[in-house]
Amino acid sequence: MNHIVSVLVENKAGVLAKISGLFSRRGYNIESLAVGPTDDEKISRITLSVNAEEHSIEQIIKQLYKLINVIKIQELNPSNIVERELILIKVNADSKTRPEILEIVTVFRANIVDVAKKTIMIEITGNSRKVKGLEELLRPFGILELVRTGKIACSRGSKS
């Protein structure tokens, strides 16, 4: 089962290594990870997407709390969050296939961010399902490169 865990940490050197190291040595896998400072530059937010059983995710959170630089941990309820990921896809596009690709891009409300003679680069933001959908439709044209940010998420409503 996929869990999204949002971790507030002190923005200090080495903290990310401590967190990722904890995952590997306790035998857990990180599916995606996104890091950046919050509105308070002394604090960073790490958003982790983890595939684990209920009991394991409890252990992961408890073990994370033991890291001195970890300030707060929230497991986000997937039914009540806004979840986003940004992806850049470079795909083969010649004069014949370009119109079709542009059509797909429009439907997905994605953006063209670079056009070259034989390729197009597309930027898409959205939740995993949307992003995956675009990826699947573009695959037949030949994806040359795909870069993703990792998931970020924020719970809905006034709760922080």
Added chain:
Amino acid sequence: MGKITGAQMIIKCLKEEGVEVIFGYPGGKVIPLYDALFDSDIRHILVRHEQGAAHAADGYARVTGKTGVCIATSGPGATNLITGIANAYMDSIPMVAITGQVGTAQIGTDAFQEADITGIAAPITKHNYLVKNVEDLPRVIKEAFRIASTGRPGPVLIDIPVDITTDLIDENFKVDISLPGYKPTLKGNLKQIKQAAKKIAESRKPVIFAGGGVISSGASDILRKFVKVAKIPVITSLLGMGSFPETDQLSLKMAGMHGTKYANLAFTEADLIIAVGVRFDDRVTGKLSEFAPDADVIHIDIDPAEIGKNIKVLIPIVGDAKIVLADLKSEYEEYIEKKGIHNRDQWLSRIKKLKEDYPLKYDRNSNKVKPAYVVEKIYELTKGDAIICTEVGQNQMWAAQFYKFTKPRTLVSSGGLGTMGFGLPASIGAKIGRPDKTVIDIAGDGSIQMVSQELSTAVTNKINIKIMLLNNGYLGMVRQWQQIFFKKRYSHTCIYNSVDFVKLVEAYGGVGFRVKKKEEVENTIKKALEINNVVLVDFCIDREENVYPMVAPGSPISEMLESEMLEGV
């Protein structure tokens, strides 16, 4: 305001933390630090290998409850500390390890004697620091001691580049500590404690399972008081030994792989386990799915991650053992005053019967020097009042089985990591911490050879520890497994005649005795205890004596192997 060097600041901060003794070994990148230490009245014990420094600091911490401090230089000095730090981490021992590092400008260049020690030590420290600014020193040192000694204790490493130790800083420079993410829970949730009190009062077959957390939180007294009221039998983990007097009728000693059969059977028959400061290690539980099949578990621990990690818990209570037990005792008293308790006479007589039916045993009629006999004699002659350090392996288990521990902080043993070579340097640290006590290292011939250079540390510093070497010329515990599980194929476990231990200790300036006959055991121990020097007694024990009872790996703890030789004895 006057300026001082970073090194002087480190010493000043250590003084402020109340540090009396440091175990260490100098090297290139800590010369400025040692220069500042030279002017200080903090005692420094020069070990012969950095691993010895970490173990000695560990032993010191275990017997005093204070934070042990060790210093090593960068690179190999720091990596040599690693086993000792890991050992302290596994057993939750408060320790601050200070390592030198190459200059800040050289970090990451593979400079001479450079090692990424904060990276290496991350999985085995409670926290660690690489200091990059001299003005961080006072805060970091204060935080390190705070973290090491509070909550679930553990080792903290501070890596200090050499230029930081020579940079200047205002003598009175101070910054408050800042640990926004560190708030150990001390007081247990009262609702949970009330529930626990009720559950205990309603239980017909309860046992208390006391671990190292009882000792480190200073909860032994309150545990004893609680047991006096509640009359519940007490089982301990290895690290919990001494938390409850083993001379008491209600003590079932240690459970687990080489625990007492009566403790293991009590677990198996119990309907309630009140676990305090333990982590249900695999050496205790055996096959998890068959561990204590009928018991609900109340788990009291300061580390929430331990609760529910290995076994299912009915009532979790996060908090400091001492504080929680005090609250639990008063809630329990209040509850039984109103509602009374179930009669437990039947359970207590069952416990008594288990103890009578399955005592720890060995062949007392044998003419050979039996290790259990040696340990019993050590117990008698020290009147149970010594601090017992152990190495790891058979020696450790015999010490645990046949010495009766009655006071907290009197057993110093590597439980979690199982570090051979721990006992000798740990006993040095223990003796420094408790010079008033007889400190004995019950050793094995394999373990002690890993650290025998520390005999020099002991002798030159007049740290008069007594080493009782149970010498069987084998890596005995592995040999025992090979005998039982690997068809007696003794692959690389025979170390017979590897050294003359009497001459070895004499070479360092200590005193050595060899005991080959049973009738010499008592007198030689007496002599060893009287001599005002480091003494090693080389007991040539029955070479193939095994540790029994034993739970085979993967078996439930209710199924214990006994010595076939003991039939009819």
